[in-house]
Amino acid sequence: MTHHLSVEDVIADLLGQWGHDSYNLLQILIGVQQVFSHVPSAALDLIADKLSLTRANLEGVIGFYSFLHTQPRGLYDLLISDNIVDQMSGSRELAGLLAQRLGVEPGTTREDGVVSLGYTSCTGMGDQGPAALVNNHALTSLTPQRIEQIAGLIEERMPLGEWPQELFAVSENIQRRDLLLDNDLQEGAAIDAVVSRGAEQLLGELEASGLRGRGGAGFRTALKWRFCRDASAAERVVVCNADEGEPGTFKDRVLLQADADRLFEGMTLCAGVIGASRGFLYLRAEYLYLLEDLQQELQRRRDANLLGEAILGQAGFDFDIEIHLGAGAYICGEESALIESLEGKRGIPRIRPPFPVTEGYRGRPTVVNNVETLIAAAMIAANGAEWFRSRGTDDSAGTKLLSISGDCKRPGVYEYPYGVSLETILHDCGAEDVQAVQVAGPAGQCVPPSEFDRSIAFEDLSTGGSIMIFSRQRDLLNVVENFSDFFVHESCGFCTPCRVGTTLLQKRLHKVVSGHATSEDLVMMERLGSLMRESSHCGLGATAANPVLDGMEKFPELFAARLKSTSFEPAFDLDAALEEARQISGRDDAGAHIEGGGI
Ligand SMILES: Cc1cc2nc3c(=O)[nH]c(=O)nc-3n(C[C@H](O)[C@H](O)[C@H](O)COP(=O)(O)O)c2cc1C
Numbered sequence: 360m361t362h363h364l365s366v367e368d369v370i371a372d373l374l375g376q377w378g379h380d381s382y383n384l385l386q387i388l389i390g391v392q393q394v395f396s397h398v399p400s401a402a403l404d405l406i407a408d409k410l411s412l413t414r415a416n417l418e419g420v421i422g423f424y425s426f427l428h429t430q431p432r433g434l435y436d437l438l439i440s441d442n443i444v445d446q447m448s449g450s451r452e453l454a455g456l457l458a459q460r461l462g463v464e465p466g467t468t469r470e471d472g473v474v475s476l477g478y479t480s481c482t483g484m485g486d487q488g489p490a491a492l493v494n495n496h497a498l499t500s501l502t503p504q505r506i507e508q509i510a511g512l513i514e515e516r517m518p519l520g521e522w523p524q525e526l527f528a529v530s531e532n533i534q535r536r537d538l539l540l541d542n543d544l545q546e547g548a549a550i551d552a553v554v555s556r557g558a559e560q561l562l563g564e565l566e567a568s569g570l571r572g573r574g575g576a577g578f579r580t581a582l583k584w585r586f587c588r589d590a591s592a593a594e595r596v597v598v599c600n601a602d603e604g605e606p607g608t609f610k611d612r613v614l615l616q617a618d619a620d621r622l623f624e625g626m627t628l629c630a631g632v633i634g635a636s637r638g639f640l641y642l643r644a645e646y647l648y649l650l651e652d653l654q655q656e657l658q659r660r661r662d663a664n665l666l667g668e669a670i671l672g673q674a675g676f677d678f679d680i681e682i683h684l685g686a687g688a689y690i691c692g693e694e695s696a697l698i699e700s701l702e703g704k705r706g707i708p709r710i711r712p713p714f715p716v717t718e719g720y721r722g723r724p725t726v727v728n729n730v731e732t733l734i735a736a737a738m739i740a741a742n743g744a745e746w747f748r749s750r751g752t753d754d755s756a757g758t759k760l761l762s763i764s765g766d767c768k769r770p771g772v773y774e775y776p777y778g779v780s781l782e783t784i785l786h787d788c789g790a791e792d793v794q795a796v797q798v799a800g801p802a803g804q805c806v807p808p809s810e811f812d813r814s815i816a817f818e819d820l821s822t823g824g825s826i827m828i829f830s831r832q833r834d835l836l837n838v839v840e841n842f843s844d845f846f847v848h849e850s851c852g853f854c855t856p857c858r859v860g861t862t863l864l865q866k867r868l869h870k871v872v873s874g875h876a877t878s879e880d881l882v883m884m885e886r887l888g889s890l891m892r893e894s895s896h897c898g899l900g901a902t903a904a905n906p907v908l909d910g911m912e913k914f915p916e917l918f919a920a921r922l923k924s925t926s927f928e929p930a931f932d933l934d935a936a937l938e939e940a941r942q943i944s945g946r947d948d949a950g951a952h953i954e955g956g957g958i
């Protein structure tokens with residue numbers, strides 16, 4: 360909102376800060392956007408010129424990220440979190456109220472340029488929604504009264520820094536602690552372990568602990584670190600994936616807020632083991648409010664010789680961490696897309712192999728790990744494999760942090776030993792009359808009550824941490840629809856099965872929900888879903904049909920009850936779509952119509 364600054368000055372400053380390096384293009388664009396609420400045309404030319412890129416390069420990057428724009432947004436840019444759980448707690452109604460109070464339609468900017476309103480994917484506040492972002496700052500626990508208050512503040516043009524702080528309060532909401540959250544780590548203890556015992560022994564400890572990745576895929580951490588350590592290179596890189604974009608997940612946010620010291624310790628431990636000198640924390644833009652504290656924590660650790668050169672006095676142990684922000688793209692949580700994004704490009708997943716452990720950031724061997732994984736690794740280094748194995752199952756050692764939201768009395772973060780049943784979880788969080796539990800976000804599984812004895816573990820219900828609960832009062836088809844809309848929005852558009860498939864699936868599903876579908880539509884959705892699973896380029900497309908396929912399998916009666924008849928009705932009426940063209944051209948003869956134009 361500091362428009363008095365000149366584009367030239369801002370860019371000179373940002374280029375200096377980011378080393379005049381085109382690999383930092385995304386961070387530079389984010390910086391420009393933060394000052395001018397968009398990336399002005401003059402800035403495009405100037406940055407392109409200084410970094411020897413083309414204007415088209417820059418426009419391609421800006422177009423990819425939903426938080427970057429070439430057109431000005433309102434002075435106050437409001438985005439309402441559109442996660443299903445936010446919707447269940449009234450976000451859509453509140454957005455309507457806000458639109459009415461401010462006289463701005465969702466998806467537009469008011470004519471006087473003061474305010475823009477829109478929706479965004481889950482902002483990671485599922486336990487304290489409805490939530491929103493104003494100029495990327497999180498607003499939580501919205502109520503009609505708060506909406507009135509916010510509308511008033513905006514009409515008064517009150518600077519964000521002077522808004523009442525309680526509007527931005529983010530609660531940690533830790534409801535259950537176990538191995539990780541119940542134990543502290545003495546600062547430097549994990550790094551000291553690698554310095555004093557050596558990388559090989561540490562890798563052995565990590566291997567014996569059975570630690571597997573907490574970000575979703577469950578890859579064995581020791582193996583990943585070993586592959587990277589064994590790859591020959593002059594420089595290796597450690598990346599912490601703090602993109603946490605899976606709707607319904609917020610446990611990394613709590614760890615970043617409460618446990619940044621242990622996270623940086625885990626990253627430095629990894630650097631010591633694999634021989635990395637460079638580290639990145641890739642922080643989703645929705646968690647911008649954490650940035651300052653995280654920067655301070657990094658500085659504190661540099662001052663304590665836990666980062667920087669000759670860490671703990673060990674010659675040659677040089678490692679530092681930079682924070683890069685995301686810009687509103689769920690796909691950037693996928694590790695190879697994340698690396699592209701770290702390199703300042705569009706976040707399109709790479710073709711693999713080569714995997715990041717051999718060719719990652721700028722072609723250097725790179726370990727990408729989730730926040731929780733890195734903290735667990737630090738704790739294992741300090742406490743040993745046996746300590747870690749005291750919880751969990753044979754295949755799933757240790758504990759898992761779960762983000763629990765939806766229809767329950769006590770939403771929040773729960774740490775459980777792996778192997779815990781859904782029944783226990785539902786009991787502990789005070790969930791009653793449950794119709795279904797969505798485990799692992801939209802890409803995961805919808806579990807009916809008959810399967811509540813199943814457990815959270817890699818060998819059964821594997822999850823990055825999202826648990827969303829739906830009572831019998833909810834229409835599950837709305838849930839499936841929300842998930843399907845999410846994938847349409849978040850498909851990066853690179854490959855056809857996903858780009859087209861997500862939209863076709865969404866259209867068919869809308870047809871079901873509105874009561875116009877036939878059994879043939881269900882067959883088509885199944886076919887489409889299988890095709891997407893088999894032929895998509897990355898994990899997003901491969902799982903984007905899960906909500907529909909899983910819903911049809913687990914809750915067939917819900918779909919069957921909405922069917923219109925068993926005969927065919929088009930999802931998309933081509934002839935009707937041509938109406939506007941007929942009106943413009945003034946034609947309405949037979950040649951201007953398409954017979955049977957439905958697809
Ligand atoms: C579409 C998509 C989104 C993902 N988002 C995240 C994420 O937000 N955070 C995360 O840690 N892993 C995410 N992953 C998994 C990462 O690709 C990667 O497996 C993970 O960061 C590895 O860390 P870990 O071994 O510690 O789990 C995502 C994967 C896909 C396919």
Ligand code: SF4
Nearest residue numbers: 851853854857897900
């Ligand atoms: S599957 Fe979807 S998200 Fe993945 S590369 Fe293809 S279009 Fe992009």
